[in-house]
Amino acid sequence: MTDEQATTRTRDTGADTGPGAGAAPFAHWAEFFSGALSEVPLVAILRGLDADEAVLAAREAWDCGVPLVEVTVERPAGVDALRAVVEAAPEGRPVGAGTVTTPERLDLARKAGARFAIAPGLDDETVRHAQRHDVPFLPGVATPSEAGRALALGVRTVKVFPASILGPEWIRAVADPLPELRVVATGGINAGNASDYLAAGALGVGMGSALRGAGLPGLVEALRR
Numbered sequence: 001m002t003d004e005q006a007t008t009r010t011r012d013t014g015a016d017t018g019p020g021a022g023a024a025p026f027a028h029w030a031e032f033f034s035g036a037l038s039e040v041p042l043v044a045i046l047r048g049l050d051a052d053e054a055v056l057a058a059r060e061a062w063d064c065g066v067p068l069v070e071v072t073v074e075r076p077a078g079v080d081a082l083r084a085v086v087e088a089a090p091e092g093r094p095v096g097a098g099t100v101t102t103p104e105r106l107d108l109a110r111k112a113g114a115r116f117a118i119a120p121g122l123d124d125e126t127v128r129h130a131q132r133h134d135v136p137f138l139p140g141v142a143t144p145s146e147a148g149r150a151l152a153l154g155v156r157t158v159k160v161f162p163a164s165i166l167g168p169e170w171i172r173a174v175a176d177p178l179p180e181l182r183v184v185a186t187g188g189i190n191a192g193n194a195s196d197y198l199a200a201g202a203l204g205v206g207m208g209s210a211l212r213g214a215g216l217p218g219l220v221e222a223l224r225r
Helices: 003-013 024-036 051-063 076-088 103-111 124-132 144-153 168-175 194-199 209-213 216-223
Strands: 042-046 068-072 095-098 116-118 157-160 182-186 204-207
Touching (some): 024 157, 024 182, 042 051, 042 182, 042 216, 051 076, 068 076, 076 095, 095 103, 103 124, 124 144, 168 182, 168 194, 194 204, 194 216
Parallel strands (some): 042 204, 157 182
């Protein structure tokens, strides 16, 4: 079916014909992230680790109850680490890829076994590629305009980055005009400020290097809903 035929079909049935219209995967994405972060609203970000180090860090996170582990793939070694963490994951534990900035990088992550993907920014074609393959995708935004564009694409859950620069008040301010938007705050989040972002309305927080000195079991219990 051509794009023109699809548009005509949705118009005839009275459906929304916006950029994200008719995209069933988007609803699944929102459910995936809200469900995974409902009890422990924390994403563990593993960056710059080799395969063995990543598996050890992931196991520590899983043992403490962290629901989502993200392995970043901005370097080739990251794909190897992602594959190793996927293979080590207990049944039912989804492993995701981070820094997925292009469709090509998304394909590498999918082939390595990633069940979801996260990006620091908003790239329309990567969003559409994730939609085509039904990979829950969390693109990054830093402005109300980018947040609005994500919603226009059909994305309802986004990563706010860099959260430490934007601050919890940014989340509160954007929630008024865009109440349907859910956010995961990432970038500069640590044990001392994570609860501030959750109190501001964030669905969850992402933490990377800060996890190493945070006392992970205590942090998980502090954030647990």
